[in-house]
Amino acid sequence: MSDTVQDVKPGFDFGALRARFAYQPVLLGMVALITSGLLAWVAQATQPAIEAAEARDLANSLAQVLPEGYADNDLLRDTLIIDDGGKAVVVHRARKAGEFRAAVFRRAAKGYAGDIHVLMAVAADGQLLGVRSIKHSETPGLGDKIEVEKGDWIHAFAGKSLADPPAAKWAVKKDGGIFDQFAGATITPRAVVKAVKEGLEFYAAQREVIAARPKAEGSGAPVAVGTGPEAEATTDAAAGKGPAGGASPAQVGAASPVKESGS
Amino acid sequence: MSSDYRRIVRDGLWDNNVVFAQLVGMCPLMAVTTSGTNGLGMGIASTAVLIAANVLIAAMRGVISDQVRIPVFVLVIATLVTVVDLAMNAWLHDLYKVLGLFIALIVVNCAILGRAEAFASRNGVLPAAVDGLAMGIGFTLALVALGLARELFGAGTLFAKASLLLGPPFAFLETTVLPGYDGMLLMILPPGGFIVLGLMLAARQSWELRQKARATTTAVPAAA
Numbered sequence: 001m002s003d004t005v006q007d008v009k010p011g012f013d014f015g016a017l018r019a020r021f022a023y024q025p026v027l028l029g030m031v032a033l034i035t036s037g038l039l040a041w042v043a044q045a046t047q048p049a050i051e052a053a054e055a056r057d058l059a060n061s062l063a064q065v066l067p068e069g070y071a072d073n074d075l076l077r078d079t080l081i082i083d084d085g086g087k088a089v090v091v092h093r094a095r096k097a098g099e100f101r102a103a104v105f106r107r108a109a110k111g112y113a114g115d116i117h118v119l120m121a122v123a124a125d126g127q128l129l130g131v132r133s134i135k136h137s138e139t140p141g142l143g144d145k146i147e148v149e150k151g152d153w154i155h156a157f158a159g160k161s162l163a164d165p166p167a168a169k170w171a172v173k174k175d176g177g178i179f180d181q182f183a184g185a186t187i188t189p190r191a192v193v194k195a196v197k198e199g200l201e202f203y204a205a206q207r208e209v210i211a212a213r214p215k216a217e218g219s220g221a222p223v224a225v226g227t228g229p230e231a232e233a234t235t236d237a238a239a240g241k242g243p244a245g246g247a248s249p250a251q252v253g254a255a256s257p258v259k260e261s262g263s
Numbered sequence: 264m265s266s267d268y269r270r271i272v273r274d275g276l277w278d279n280n281v282v283f284a285q286l287v288g289m290c291p292l293m294a295v296t297t298s299g300t301n302g303l304g305m306g307i308a309s310t311a312v313l314i315a316a317n318v319l320i321a322a323m324r325g326v327i328s329d330q331v332r333i334p335v336f337v338l339v340i341a342t343l344v345t346v347v348d349l350a351m352n353a354w355l356h357d358l359y360k361v362l363g364l365f366i367a368l369i370v371v372n373c374a375i376l377g378r379a380e381a382f383a384s385r386n387g388v389l390p391a392a393v394d395g396l397a398m399g400i401g402f403t404l405a406l407v408a409l410g411l412a413r414e415l416f417g418a419g420t421l422f423a424k425a426s427l428l429l430g431p432p433f434a435f436l437e438t439t440v441l442p443g444y445d446g447m448l449l450m451i452l453p454p455g456g457f458i459v460l461g462l463m464l465a466a467r468q469s470w471e472l473r474q475k476a477r478a479t480t481t482a483v484p485a486a487a
Contacts, residue, residue, distance in 0.1 A: 014325070024331045031335050035342040042346050049353035057356070140297075141448035 062092060062104055064148070065121035065130035072096050075104060082206055089202065091210055100124055100211045103203060106134070109195035112187040113137045116146070118195050120157075122203045124211060131157040131196055136188075143188035153180060153189065162200045170197045268393055275397025281374040282405035282460075283467050288374040292406060293456040295365050299422045302410030304358050305365060306403025308351065312343045312369050313402075314395035317383040319343075321391035324384050336379045344370045357427045374402060412459045417451040419444030 017023055055076060062075050071094030080091045094102040102123045108115045116136040121129040131154055133146040145151035156179060162170075171177025172189050181189045203210065275281075281288050288309075295305040319339050320327070327335050348366045351359045359366070369375065378398055383391040411421055419441030426434040449455045 018326075018328045024328060027326065027328060028331050028334055028338075031338050035338050039342055039345055042349050046349040046353035050349070050356075053353065053356035057360075139448075140451050141446060 061119050061132060061134055062121075064132050065104060065119055066094055066102060067129060070094055070096070070129070071101060080210060082209060084202055084206075091206075093210065094121070100213075102129055103210045105199065105202075107195040107199040107202070109191040109198070111136055111138055111191040112143055112185065113139070116188070116191050116195065118192060118199070120196055120199050122200065125161075126163075126200065126204060126207070127159060127161045128157050128196070128200070131192075133192065138188045139185065142182065142185040145182050145185075146188060146192050153182070154192075156180070157196055162197075162204060167197075267390070271390060271394050272397045275394060275399075275401045276404070277401070280405060281398055281402040282409075283401075283464060285374065285377070287377060288372045288402060291365055291368045291372055292409065292460070293453050294368065295362060296406055296410040296413055296456055297417065297451050298414040298420075298424070299407055299411040300425045300428050301361060302406035302408075303403065303422075303425075304355075304362050304428050306399070306406040308347050308362070308366055309369050309372060309375070309402055309406075310396065310399025312340065312347055313375055313378060313399040314392055315343050316340050316375055316379055317391040317395035318388055320379045320383040321386055321388045324386075327384065332380075332384060333376075336376055336384075340375050340379065341370050355428070361424075361427075374398065408463065409456065409459055412463075413450045413455055415440060416447050417449075417455060418446050 059076060066075075073093075073095040075092040075094055078093045078095065080093065082089050082091055089105050089107075092104040093100060094104060102121050104119065104121045106117055106119050108117045110116075114137045116138065117134050118131055119134050120131045123129050132148055133154060136143070136146065138144050138146070145153050148154055165178050168176070169178045170193060172179045172181040172186060172193055174181050174186055175190070177193065179189060179193050277283075279285060282292060291305055291309070295301045316336075316339055320336060323335070323339075344367065347369070348363075351366060352363065378394060382394045386394070414420055414423065419439065421438045421440055422436040425436040426432075429436070447455075450459070
């Protein structure tokens with residue numbers, strides 16, 4: 001290495017100052033202060049763009065599980081947070097002309113390498129409209145056939161419901177069910193089947209809450225529902241963006257579990 | 264002076280290449296080089312961090328004291344990486360979904376701390392910037408070469424999804440070399456990375472040895 005050393009030592013006795021003990025923490029503190037200031041500024045400057053990109057992602061995946069023209073409302077805003085055994089599940093509701101038609105939500109199950117997240121759309125009558133895997137770290141080439149880009153497998157769920165096939169058949173073929181497994185990878189499809197089945201059970205259990213009309217008319221109103229003791233959530237998808245359509249966010253706490261009219 | 268710069272560039276690109284000579288930065292290297300496009304994206308991000316870190320540290324070298332230089336370097340580098348991470352998430356979101364996990368790994372790429380310590384803290388801003396650029400390009404070349412080799416054997420394509428990274432005009436880069444190829448899983452998995460890197464290192468070594476041998480054989484008759 002031919003390092004071109006051309007150090008310019010500052011004029012006065014800076015070297016002596018630099019060698020003093022007190023100089024070290026002051027220098028470190030200053031650098032930490034400046035860098036954190038910079039980070040705070042960049043984080044703020046990029047936040048709108050990041051939020052927009054994430055909303056776009058979500059909209060894209062919602063569009064994948066719902067048939068085209070199935071809903072005419074803004075699913076990103078018509079959300080409901082349901083406490084499911086300590087886990088908050090964000091449910092997007094699809095409506096057409098105000099009528100509830102389907103629920104879209106995420107489920108996860110443990111796969112071969114970490115959690116597999118699936119997004120599933122369930123029609124009002126409990127029939128699956130579509131399922132997509134949205135996040136996983138399964139082995140490429142083996143387990144990743146659950147991705148729609150890599151195989152048709154995930155389409156097998158469309159049209160199924162809790163009654164069809166019967167509960168015992170909600171499994172991969174190896175376990176006596178109806179769903180194919182992959183050569184060399186059983187754990188992955190097994191996990192997806194489990195996630196989807198649990199999702200359907202979750203929907204069946206919460207159907208009345210999910211399908212309930214928003215209290216205030218106007219489908220844009222986010223409603224938070226808690227079934228657990230400390231679930232008094234505000235919908236994070238809608239919070240901060242302001243209520244749409246003039247309706248104010250209705251919050252229903254744990255004290256009055258929702259059993260709304262008409263359901 | 265200009266020969267100094269030539270030396271710096273030569274070092275970065277070949278003689279002291281981050282991957283092929285220093286053998287550092289293996290963690291991001293193995294993780295992202297499943298395709299040429301991923302390698303290129305990671306290379307560009309690393310180069311940006313390398314240049315910025317080198318310039319900042321060279322500019323601060325009069326202020327930084329020996330005793331706390333390493334924590335200061337770490338702070339500067341970690342900040343820059345976070346900035347790149349946020350910026351990519353905001354403006355190159357599709358690529359970020361592929362590389363996101365690994366961008367944070369730039370922070371542990373010892374090539375960057377290494378250049379700060381070995382070069383930037385002892386040189387002026389301009390040479391440090393050139394060094395960062397040369398090292399970054401050298402690293403990018405290695406990432407792309409490894410990525411392309413693994414992609415070709417693993418999936419039969421070259422630069423798949425390049426338009427995501429570089430924009431639609433670069434869609435022409437995307438080629439399918441082997442249509443209908445089933446792919447070779449080994450190449451996409453980490454062992455494939457080690458195998459390809461090993462072969463590349465062997466090739467470089469044998470080329471260098473042959474160069475040396477040629478130099479001596481041509482030198483001998485000249486001396487005789």
